[in-house]
Each structure stands twice: as structure tokens, then as C-alpha cells.
Amino acid sequence: MSAVVSLSNVHKSFGAVKVLKGVSFDIGASEVIAVIGASGSGKSTALRCINALETVDSGEILVCGHKVHDAALDRRALRRDVGIVFQSYNLFPHLTVAQNIMLAPSCVKNMGKAEARALAEQVLAKVGLLEKADNYPEQLSGGQQQRVAIARSLAMQPKLMLFDEVTSALDPQLTGEVLRVMEDLARAGMSMILVTHEMAFARKVASKVIFMHQGKVWETGPGAMLDNPQTKELSEFLSNGL
């Protein structure tokens, strides 16, 4: 099975600070990978490198056939295959929910207005927010905004979805509704990489968990690995979380 994502020996520094010190892992189709680790371990940076939001200093990244490490990468083509959801949702405040979702399909895929609207309503229904189509983001709760952000990425029909700590900014009550949407996506067969602190969710939904520590992949394994840490660092990390 050819990998959807493949990182080989990726190094990345921000100025004098080395954040990724040789990161390598593979992700196959329809796999759900949870990346966990303390802040500063490099997990968000690794995710952002996968989507070419950061450039790598050395190493190779292959995503859906794109050579992301290459300076000559066609970013727009990569972004048609990869969707990303951010911690701060980043919805466009001056557009309605539906307009937020319709923007990319009409600009990037030249979709007509009626077709784009139908698509928007379809993905909104999938995340359970069809009735909010004509509201503005500021009228929605944090959890609702994040679900709209997921819908916005889904509308572009990506092959891979990245989630960068998408529930970290939410109240505990609102976290559940977002995690439910993500679980539905996983069950439907979407390839997903989540950087997350939600250990219970990772254990339940992820097909593989990657624990990052000090810029390296420290331990990987199925969700059950979290009950049975092999390394000192992972058990320390897990006990700190409790």
C-alpha cells in the first residue's frame, strides 16, 4: 500500500532553535494518526511542514505524490489534496458561514454559484450546522465555528485532512461536538493526521499514535500503546497529563 504521507529524516530550525531533528514516519490511506507530545516537541511544526506552511531545512516529505520538500512545489496543487483545520478556526469574519465554504470552490475550482451553494449545504449537513448557513461566524459558538472550519476544508474534497490542536481553544462542553464530527470523518475513510491533547480520543479513533519528544519521533504504535508506554518519556508525559 503506497503511503499517503511519507516523512524521511526531516530537519527544521527556526533561527538558532532546532525544532525537528530528523523526523520520519509514514501514513497509509484511510489511516488516522494522532500526534501527541509536550509543547516544544515539534508536533505542530511537523504538521505545518506537511502542508508546506513551513519549509524544511533537510529531509524529504511526500504527500499524495507531491514533493513538499522541493522548492519548486506547486503549492496550490498540494492544497487541493490536503485540507487543514486550525486551532483558531480562522473563519473569514466578513462572510457568512455558507460564503466561507463557497469561497474556495468558486475561486479554485471555478464552481458556479448554485453548485457551490448546494455543496456548502451538503457539507454543512454533514457537520450538523445546515441551519446556520446564513449566519456570520461571530454569531456562532466556538465549537460551531470549528465545525464550520472543518466543513470549509471538506468542501474541497481533500485526500488528506490535517487537524492542528483543533479543540485546544474550546471549552470542554464544546469539544465533544467537534470530536464527534472528526470521528465520523474517520469512519468514512478519510486519511487524517491530528495533533491533539485528547488522549481518550486518540486511543479510541487513531489507527496509529506517534509520540514526539524533543523534535524526534520517540515512540509509535497503535492506540493501546498509551496504556503500555515503552519509554520513560512517554510514561512521564502521560502521567503529567492526568
Place this chain on the structure above:
Amino acid sequence: MSLTPVHIEFIAVGALWTIGLSAIGFIGGSVLGFSMALARISPSPLLRRLASGYIQIVQGTPLLVTLFLFYFGLAVIGLDSLPAIVAAGLGLVIYSSAFLAEIWRGCLESVPKTQWEAAECLALSRWQRMTRVILPQAMRIATAPTVGFLVQIVKNTSLASVVGFVELAQAGKLVNNTIFEPFTVFIVVAAFYFAICYPLSAWSRSLERKLNVGRR
């Protein structure tokens, strides 16, 4: 005949008068404007409305029209032997007072309400509250926009030329009437204005930066 050092000297003297007229406008405008600002936040609704009305009328009238009003108005009352600087000065003072009042009112109101409350709870009188607690803070906030408005005053002194006062713009016009090279003459005039205004603008910007850093 073209632009000689004598002409430039004449224009430079005009620039000095510009600075002088600006000072008059600023000082007079500050005194009147400060009273208006206080009136705008006074507990008396009548004072508030009067001050507000004054500011709206002055801000809604072009300075040129205000100047004409004073220039011709004074003549009509019988005071036409007064020099043009008086009409120009009065017009500029009235104009500045309205804008400075609004700037300073904004600064006074941006001092957090909690400061007023704290001072009141310490049994300070209204006067003491103003002078010891509110004004020092408001003045710090007001320095940058006030210096910025000073640039506006300098530029607006150019309108005094219309009532015949020989400041920088009028000096330029007179020189031009002699040598008929308007483009050259007014480039020189513009350069003088720039030399006066740019340092003030730059100072205002640096004050703004310092203030924002201080706030954090």
C-alpha cells in the same frame, strides 16, 4: 529674471511668520480648546451642549469661510484698521480650539473610568481628581495626537495668505508676481513647509510608538 537668494530670503521670512502664526493659533487654540474639552465632559448638560454645538459648528465650516467671516466681519463692525494677522489669528485660534477640544476630550475619556472612581473614593474633590489623577494620565495619551495636529495648524496658516497676511504662501505668491515662475516658486514654498512639518510629524509618530510600548 529668475529666483535669486533675495527672493528666497523673502520667502524664508514668510516661513518665520508662518511659525509665529502657528504658535499664536496653537497657544490660543489650546487655552480655548482645553476649556471646551472640560465643558464637554462637565456634569452640567447645558455646558456640554453649548460646547458640543460650538465644536460641531466650527468643525463643519471650512477654515477659509471662517477666515473670511472674521476678515470681512471685523471690517464691517468698524475694526478694519486691524492688521490681517488679527483676523487670521482669530480664525486659526477658533479653528484649532474646536479640533483640540475633541482630541483632548477623547484622551480624557480614554482614561479608564476606574481611575475616576478610585480618586473619588479617596475623597478627592473634582478639581483634585482632575489635576492629580486624570490630567497627568490624559496628557501622556494626548501628546502624540496634539503634536500631529500642530502639523495641521502649520499647514492651515497657508490660508492666511487669502486675507493678505504675508506668511509663507503669500510670500511665494508675491515673489511669483515678480518673476512669473510659479512652479519653481511654489516648489520652494512647499520645501519650506515640509522642513517645518516633517520633523513634527516624525516626532508625533515616535511619541505614538513610545506610548504603545509603554502601555504594554
Place this chain on the structure above:
Amino acid sequence: MSYTFDFSALLPYWPVFLQGVWLTLKLSALATVLGFVVGTLCAIARADGPSWLKFLVAVYVETIRNTPLLVQIFLVYFGFASMGLKVSANTAAVAALVVNVGAYTCEIVRAGLESIHKSQLEAAECLGLTRTQTYWHVIVRPAIERVYPALTSQYVLLMLASSITSQISAEELTAVANRIQSDTFRSFETYIATGALYIALSFVVRVAFILFGLVIFPRRRKLGTAI
């Protein structure tokens, strides 16, 4: 004071006054629209252009902001003449006003452009939008909405400043007032009436801008809040 006010002397001139009001509105409206376009393009250049362009725009903006409008009007007016172009006073007036308000618009819009958070750009980029599409949909449109009140104030000021163009004999309200004043010898009354007309104009123009803003910014109309 032996002067007696006589506003009735002005009554036969009210159509002339109204014509002056109309001319001022036309002049200001044209300068506003053109100045907005010039200013927005300069703002984009200054926020996001190559360094040499940023420098040129900065020089333009600083020059305009530190010299009086009266001198700018003279330079534009005589500048046209020195290039051999014969333009009407009104054309020169509009040109000078556009040059002037373009610089101020540039600074206002630039502040708006720079207030758009980087995360918005990232989101748009990650959805696959091109640079131009991102600029238009995610940066310029919300930026203009954000600075619209500041732009409104600037254009009301422009309308008031148009009175200065009377100095190159442009046709507008102050020039009309000067003529009426010299006809009737009622200078006090004339300029008081003129001042009142400008005050009324300021109010009307401001309200017009607010209503226009409600039309073009549906979010503002529906939610009533600033972004």
C-alpha cells in the same frame, strides 16, 4: 456696533447658493471616488509591493501630508500650465484634490490591510486561493469595511477642503459666496449663510456615507457591529 444684519439681501441669491452647493458636491464626489482608487492602490503597493515602489509611495504620502493643500493646488494648477496643457480650473481642482486625498486614503487603507491577521492569509492559502484571490476576498474587502468610518471622516473633510479650490477660481460654494458678497456688500451675512450651508452639507454627506456603508456591507447591516 452700528451694523444692522440684513439677511433678506441674500434671499434673491438662494438659487445661486444652491448651485454652489451642487457644484461643491460634484467636485467632492468625483475627487472622493478617484482619490479612493488611487489611495487603495497605493496602500496595496505600500503594504505589499517591491521596496522601490514602497519607497516611492512613502515619499508621495509624506510630501502630501507635510505640505498645505493650497500650495498643492497651486503646484498642480501651474504644473499643468508648465506642461503646456490647458485645463479648466475645475479639472485642476479635482486633480489636486485627488492627489491630496489619495495620500490620506493610502494611510487609512494601509492600516486596515495591516490589521488583517496573518492566520486569515494562511487559511486562504491552505484552501488553495491564489495570491490575488486572497488579496481581494480576504484582505481588501474586510479591510475596507474595517476602516470605512475613518474613510468617511476623511471624505467629509475633503468636501470642506474643496473650499480652498476657490483660490484658483474653481466653481464651488466658496467662490459663489465670494461673488455674492461682493455684489451685496453683506459679507457677514453671506459667510454666515455659507458656513451654515457647509455644516448642513457635512451632515448630509456623512449620513449618505453611513447609508451607503449599510448597503455595501451586508454584515454591518445585519449585525450592526464592527469587525
